[in-house]
Amino acid sequence: MGKLKALLRSRWFWRALGAILLGLLIWFLGPLVSIGDFRPFEWWPAALFFALLPPLVVAGAWLWSRRRAQRRNAAMIEALKPGSPADHDEIAAKLVEALDMLKSARLGSERAYVYQLPWYAIIGPSGAGKTTALLNSGLDFPTAVAGEYRALRGQPNTPNCDWWFTDEAVLIDTAGRYVTQDIDAAADAEGWRSFLELLKRHRPLQPLNGIIVAIPAPDFANKTAMAAHAGNIRARLAEIRETLGQDLPVYVLITKADLLSGFREYFARSTDAESDQVFGATAPGTNPDSDSVLRGFDALVTSVSSRLVDRMQSEPQLPLRAQMAGFPGQLASLRAPLATLLAALAVRSRFDEPARVRGVYLASGTQTGNPVDRILLGAGLPALASAQAVGQGRSFFLKRFFSDLVIPEQGMAGRNPAAERRTRQRYIAGVAAAGVALTLAIGLWIWGYSRNMALIHSIYATASAYSEATGGAAAGTSVEQDLAALGVLGKATHDMTEAGDFGLGLGQGGRLGRELRGVYGRDLQRRLTPILVGLAEERLAANGTAPAALYDDLKSYLILGGRGPTLDEHVLAWVQSAWTARGGPGAESEAGELARHTAALFDGNFKPVAIDDARIETARAILRTQPPAVRVYGRLKTRAIEKGEPMWTARDNAGPRPELFFDGGGAFAPGAGVPALFTRAGYERTFLPIAASGPKLLEEENWVVGDTGVARLSAAELGALRQDLERLYFAEFLSRWQTYVASLKPRPVTSLADNVQRLRDGSGPLSPIAPLLRAIAKATDLTPGKNVPKPQASAVLPQSGVLGAAAKTAAGAAGAAFAGGGDPRRSIVDAFVPLRIFVGTAAAGGAPSNAPVDALMTTMGQLADKLNVIAVLPGGGGATGSQQSLEAKALILQLDQSANAMPPPAGLWAKAVASDASVALGGARLAQMSGAINASFGEQCLQLLSHAFPVRPAAAAELPLDVFARFFAPQGQFARFVNDDLAGYVDTSTESWQAKPNATEVGLTEANVRALQAANLVTRIFFGGDPHSARLSYQVEPVALAGAPSVTLRIDGQTLTFDGKSPIPVTFEWPGPGGASVEFATTGTAPEVRSWPGQWAAFRLMKAAAVKSGASPAIGEGSLTQAGARFDFRVRTFGGTNPFVLDPFVKIACPSATTGQQSALRRSASPLVQTG
Template identity: 65%
Template sequence: MKAWASNRWLWRILGAILAGIIIWFVGPLIAIADFRPLGWWPVTLVFALLPLLIVGVLWLLGRRRAARENAKLVEALAPPSAASREAEEVAAKLREALTMLKSTKLGSKGAYLYQLPWYVIVGPSKAGKTTALLNSGLNFPTAVAGEYKALRGQPNTPNCDWWFTDEAVLIDTAGRYIAQDEDATRDAEGWRGFLALLKQHRPLQPLNGVIVAVPAPDFADPRMMAMHAQNIRTRLAELGTALGQDLPIYLLVTKTDLLPGFREYFARSDDAEANQVFGSTAPGDRSDNDAVLRGFDGLVTGISARTVDRMQNEPDIARRAQIAAFPAQLASLRAPIAALMAALTQESRFDKPARLRGVYLASAIQSGSPVDRILLTVGMPPAASADAVGRGRSYFLRRFFSDLVFPEAGLAGRNVAAERRARQRYFGAAIASGLALVVAIGVWTWGYFRNTAIIQTVYATASRYAEAAGNNRGGTANPSEDLAALDVLGDATKQAADASDFGLGLGQGSRLTREISAIYGRDLQRRLLPLLGQLAESRLASDAAAPALLYDDLKSYLILGGKGPLLGPHLLGWAQPAWAAQSSSEAEAGAVARHTAALLDGNFRPIGVDAARITQAQLVLRAQPAAVRVYGRLKSKALAGDEPMWTAQANAGPRPEIFFASTGAFAPGSGIPALFTRTGYDKSFVPMLASGPALLEEETWVVGDTGPVNSRSPAEIAALKRDLERLYFDEFLGRWRAYLAAIQPRPATSLADNVQRLRDGSGPLTPIKPLLVAVARATDMTPPKGLAAPAGLAGKLLGAAGMGPSADDPRDAVVREFLPLRMFVGNGKAPAPIDAMLTTMNSLADKLGVIAVLPGGGGESGSAASLEVRALIGQLDQTGVQMPPPANVLVRSVASDANVALGGARTAQFSSAVGASFGDNCAAVIGRGFPVVPASASDIPLADFSRFFKQGGAFETFTKQELAGYLDTTGADWRPQPNAAEIGLGEADVRALQAAALVTRLFFGADPAAPRLTYQIEPVALAGATKVTLRIDDQTLTFDGKTPVPSTFDWPGAGNATVEFTTGSSAPEVRSWPGPWAVFRMMRAAAVKSAGTAASGVGSLTQGGARFDFRVRALGAGNPFVVDPFVKVACPAARPKG
């Protein structure tokens, strides 16, 4: 990543510039009410530059904090004490240098000590670590060339030395920290303290790398190298664990000048060659031992390739031999170096392997005798080497630090935990900033669109306003247009008031609200006020005959004209009902109320009023008794409270709908104002009576009465209070009478519904009793005990009940009115008449329930039950006449409904019984066939005839079972009983049933199950023919006109009838009748008439001029040929009659 991309201060500066741009453009839009804090451009400029100023301050504070950290660190590095004079001098010089470092910047970039990369150099004692630093060519501000001993104070590093350069901080540690073999406890504590100091002062990245220094001579001792490898790996593991870092490790082989041939080989090297890096580096940023060793091999190869040239340039033969042997000496280091590298980078489950960057060789000074590793490997003692030529100097150190180690400062890993915390803080701050920016952009975007929507709404409002108002500019030219225009502005004002200004300075709701409210207030003055003035004038004229209303009208008119105090509640309470009184539009009345409230909330400017109208109204009001005026005001004041009305719905138990209708007194909104109850009287009206005289004085500005109000005598004040009470109780009675008259039971049409209503009304959840008890309590105006009772019968009754008022008490009429109701419901201590009423209703419900489940008509038992129920209904109705209202109306209504439902149910049951007895085809069979219908060409089948008319047939069974209690059959003519009307049984039905009974007697007397009729025909005379032959059901009678011989016939038979006349000159004259009823058709053609008795009749058959006279006599109960028994026969059918 580029350096500029990771520079936090660069991004902070860019962010500050962006914030300044936003403030410059958005700042002037921010408004608090009418105040714009950034409205003036110099102020906006200051706030726009403020983010940059803040960033600069933060930068300075950061630099100061870094300086403080540097000072704290330097103070922590100062040696605690010095044991000798020399040590004190060294400590003084060191403190002097450290004091200078507290305020000194290192390097060209002016970095503080804390900001430089830090490296630690570790290795065994006498590895030449300090010497390598002193001869590295680095710039140490506090070190002076050649003062090595004086600065160090000791030949060995006692614990740690901090070497400060302008490029890095190098920490030289004591060799005993690696081995910890002198005093293990002290050495371990010193090592851990050193690591803790690093972590404390550089928590995020304590170190940037580790330089492990191992002297070249030690590689000749395998045991020593094994010990070094173990100790170094252990210390590196402890370092990585304590600091939480993955650090690059640089393996530095020091004292390479002690390799034979090193001094001779490089003796004539120039500075460029001596300062270069002499070693092998892994190609990547991870350990790669093989690559490092290959690089080392290449290094040896390069040295070998230059050996000949070096030898040619060396005149000394002995030194030439050393030069020739140097490549082999260098190559001999490969194996021990490889072993050390392997030991440091070996994988283990107990610690992490070292991150080895490479192996490097160096020589700080040339001292001591070289050690011949080759001779040592063959067991020979090393030979002494000649002294090196030239002055001592460092080899391969300068660029090792400046070109290799320091530029790789970024390879060091950070403390994972500390970095995680820092990253979390960084990302948290970044996310918070991003979210804040997103929220700000979102809010600004939302504010923009919301403002756009509000502006569009304002445009739409203007369009609707223009459409609603038209050319009307106010002044009552068109009230509907004025109210419509005000509605538009009122709605727009509410919408604008609801519009939030939250938009980080972009909200314009308040400004638009003020503008629209101002327009709305202007239109209220020029549109609504004239409307209210005209309304008041109109009501003054309309309510001239109603002083109570006239008072409110005049008072409102005076308020509108500024002739009295601005009584907003009065004007608001007057406007809506006054408008509703002259307009049928509820919407307009509601609009007037809303806009009047808005008018009173704003600046109210009076209108001009008509003095003549005021004077006329005042004259009318002053003509009214003072008590009437005061009572109206008292009542208005009391009704304006928030006391809930007394309602039947709330006082009729938990389920009033099971008995009472939801209309009338139980309709929503219907009730008695709380003022007109006993509680309202005691808590509201009585306390207000004392203010009656004061109200007379208060109303002087309305009625214009300037009389001496305060000079009224006590008697006049007492009379005023009595008059007020009399007015109150008059209205009390009127309201309760009207309200109780509106209490009705719910509709119940069917018998089952009536039964359910009676059970609900008299059952455990009856709403009747709690309602009547509540009415009795609410209307109980009985005065406190101890007052004298009035004279006369009323006084006696009231005194006996313990409920009597005084003789001159205005409440007397109310007490007398509702005394019967209180006695009816009782005091709850003993059974009361209402309980007997509910018992009767419950009994009626039970008995009606029995009738409701009767099968068919129920026969005689059904009739008896019906009679019993009607008697109970009559009893309940008579009892209801004597009950007080509203119980009398409820009981009599229930009784009447039950009576009607009983009749309807019994009629329906009678119809059901008819259907069960006769089926659906009675009328189709009996009512359309011969002989019941003489003119019918079709005959009634004998099977159907038997089914309907036989003994035990449909007619007889129906008459005996279903009509036993409704029909008197004891006389010659049957008669309906008095209760027959409830089933729709009329006179025609009785005649039809009696005719059916006659048919049964005539045709089924001999055989109850089948029709049988035996009759005898006796010839009487023959004319126009020599012989006549009758063939009836395959039975024959012949008559030649001389000797009449009677013949007996049986019916039914084959089902035919024929008369044949024989004449001498032509063919016989024949006439036939087919079907099972053929003989009856023949007798009808013969026009049989009575011969003096019911059993005998005469008739004549004619055909083609021939005539046969005969006598027919039935041998049974009667003669069906003489008197037609089917004339009145008809199928019964129910005909509801109420």
């Protein structure tokens, strides 16, 4: 009956029962379920699977749960084992044996593992009688050792912690010093912490189910001891709550109650049933407070008092009655210290929660020692001796305390929230996973069913499309119809193969696919083979003059006719190339489709077809006219290509970033490369083995060409055949490499900065140049091992310098490899030995150190640095820019000239780089000069000077003096332009300025230089005395006067009068107030006057006088006329040049920003010359 009750209380029983009922429901009612026309459980295997799934899932979960409980139980027991017991310690050995038994033991009516039982910890001060209480608890201890109940002691890290395993609970008797921690505080605290960590580690969800606090009754008479107990117990309970994360019920057990005066006498005549019951006060509810516990205790005292009379009447001995009469008072005296204890445990703070005290209980294990009269002690009187002070009696109020109170309330213990949350998450995840699995299975069945229906519909669609493609015509009626029909079947077969046979047993793709492949195979035989035979016959007729192509055509024709081995790969390649060669719209796509059908034909049951013997003999006769070596070489290449070796490509051998330097087209285009056959590896691994079997190839081709008499070839003929094969191979080897190498080109550049970047990429650590050149040299190096004469490298290599020395060394090494001569590899070695010398792999050992290619990259790096300096120079860079430009040109010239001695393709790359750098340098310098002109004064000069007098003689507007000084002063804009921007391009050290040889790179011409020197002449004339202000002193000397009695000359407020008789020179200063005039006196009429306004009036007057050179450069002669009168004079300046004679403004031109190859200095649109 007990087993039946336990079964009905088991959760797993109800889970299993529910799973079985669900399975039966699916099995019997599942076939009735439909989703539209789809019945997922109609097929009995599907219904059986889903019917068995719930019970199997529950069974699996039960097995997993049981196994997990076993593991945890074993881990917990293992943690409690002591170290290896000594051989003489029989008790310790039995302890280990008992623990091993507990690993798999199932205890109690629930048949639970130790791990699954409720666990309780008993704490209290030393001597509280905790062990005695446990020994008298009336619980069953299955691990009795050595004939008595023994506690199972833990490992050394918890040396004084006793574990009592019963069939109903696990009781942990902790050492009293764990509570008080008054002997070795650090060790005791560590032991206590280890004990709690052990519980938490092995029982994470619910480490404990309750705490029993044991305090001996005599301690209640000691206020100091009780205060200490309260503090220590509160601290331990807080540590339990913090470490384990549980809110546990606390049972306060007052032990050694028999030491209360009158206890033994009061309960002496109690029956066993009465002494086994619980004696104490349990507070109502699950979260009682201290007041409710105290009220319960008061009720307990009242109950004891109410029964005192009956107890005393039943006791015949008067002394015992006296002891008995005082027991209610003794019990009541416990209330005050008990209230103090409960108050301490119930304190709530920011850092701690109050203990959940379930109740207060009294118990007595064995009656030993003298009772204590708390009332007499409180009054300071000596206690009376008890009549039963000595001896041993029975236990009171313990047997049902554990079994009827503590253990039944195991569910009141809280769980560790974090562990519970993890468990809940795992449970939810497991349920979700099961749901997902179930949903996925149902979804897969539905999907499989829908796919099957789709496949069936596709079969109907294929039949309809096939009928439409053929139009009801028989096979062979039309090539277009046959291809269309085969395309329909081929696509359907491919789709069916891709669809597979998935659906958890519902898939029908396999059966449908087999049927469809059978139809497709029969149609291939009926429709495709006639197309292939017709194509072969068409090609045989067309290629009568092309034996190389004719061989492949005949070979395919014979294979289709069953006259040779079934070489499907040959036929596939032939079909694609032959059909593509026919041309026409869509030929390439049709060729690919034909190739796919042909592959399917040979994958199936291909049956040879009838072919024309006359065509075969005609083709064979043509093929026999071709030299055997040519035929064999063609087959050799075909066989090598069929091996599928990857092509040698520059992209795979130029390092990680070839696009940094090389153009992405040409040799780097997708699909470009050299077949692997034409490399050293291809020569050794492919060509030599196949070439060695040349006679065998001739013999093998007998079934194609017919009997060629190969068996009658002599040894000399066979040797000649091998030599012919080698000559053909090496000729194509050299041709392919020369063509491919010539297509390797540097990437195009668009600017000077792009040139710099390409040069840096080509010379930097990721440069693809050296890796690519070395890879080419390695792939083309067919040098034999040893003992050969030196090759003729003198024709292609320099004879002096570093490269020449390397050439001689390499030529000697390579020549030694050809001792004896006649080696056909010599042409390849001679062609590529310059490259191997260049990259440093031609010397013994092939060490690439200090190779000429390194010098190339060094030069490129230096040129990149120079061009970069020029690119970032502000404006034209002045003398610095000129010097950097000259150095860059020297490097470009060096690179261009050294390219002549470099082997291809390095020489071609070097020349291309040098040419691009030269062009970019010129364009950059022009652009920089244009920027310098714009930045300095070009446009301002045109706006301010070119339309003002005296730069433009005919202009009415005049040049302000401050603007004049801004442009022509010694530190003016003309001077700064020459000294800063053109310092490296104009030689100003001579009397006549000259353009330097590098002036053309900035567009500077001799005419530009003369214009700039004219500006310098203006500076010297007008600013010789004062570098900040224009000044000019000149003297006018009258020479002659005609047609007037006198003449008056006024310039800038200064006057000269001449009557024709006494010429007195007058000195004038410019600038002045401005204005100039000449006045001729007349008789009886107003004088004739001619005047000029403005600051530049003196210069306008001199231009009107047409001053010409005189006896020296400083003297000029001029004449002014008006109304028939004439005044001749000399004008003299005190400097080297007379500006009135040699007008310095005539040759002045403004610099202008230009582009392309135009001059960077030009004249303005209007001529800046004196016109009259």
